[in-house]
Amino acid sequence: MMSEKISQDDAVAMLTSVGGIMRSIKHLYAEHEGIDHGAAVVLSMLYRLGPVRPSDIAQACGLDMSTVSRYARTQEEAGRVAKVADPADRRAHRLALTDAGIEHVDGLWRARIENFRDLIGHWSPQDAQTLTTLARRLAADLGQEHPIEMPDLEQVRAAHKAALAETLPKGA
DSSP states (O other), X not given: OOOOOOOHHHHHHHHXXXXXXXXXXXXXXXXXXXXXXXXXXXXXXXXXXXXXXXXXXXXXXXXXXXXXXXXXXXXXXXXXXXXXXXTTOTTSEEEEEOHHXXXXXXXXXHHHHHHHHHHTTTSOHHHHHHHHHHHHHHHHXXXXXXXXXXXXXXXXXXXXXXXXXXXXXXXX
16 A cells, blocks of 8 residues: 655654754763764774774764774773784774673663653553654664664673773884
8 A cells, every 4th residue: 555655844853853863872872972973983882893994883883994093092091992913813803891891881871771761650551662663674774674673681791791802012
């Protein structure tokens, strides 16, 4: 059954609403996290993906390599990230979260979730479920094949700890 196309006014309202939501969420992150949003994105990607090459992070979040390298370097200086050997290519390196990095990301996400829950605390569970369903549907229609899920904290620790066992020498 062919459905009727949505109106231009509805399409504009959806696009501007989603854009506004994205800006508001980015502002909320920056306001409460005390870390550059881009650095938080890089740390979060490492948390979710595990130890990966900087190019994998760049591809996953749509940043260029120089930007990822700059954020990775600042987080390495802060003690949250370390360069580790890449078992597939010893000439290359991956990035892994240190214990401090894992704790930092875990704290960021806990604060984000709690802040978000406080902001929409007056919503009914049914409204929250409706938004979740529609947001996942929109994400899929926009090409996000799988919803982003947060991995288990202990699995994150194990993956990064194993990679850190192969830390590269300083200056590599």
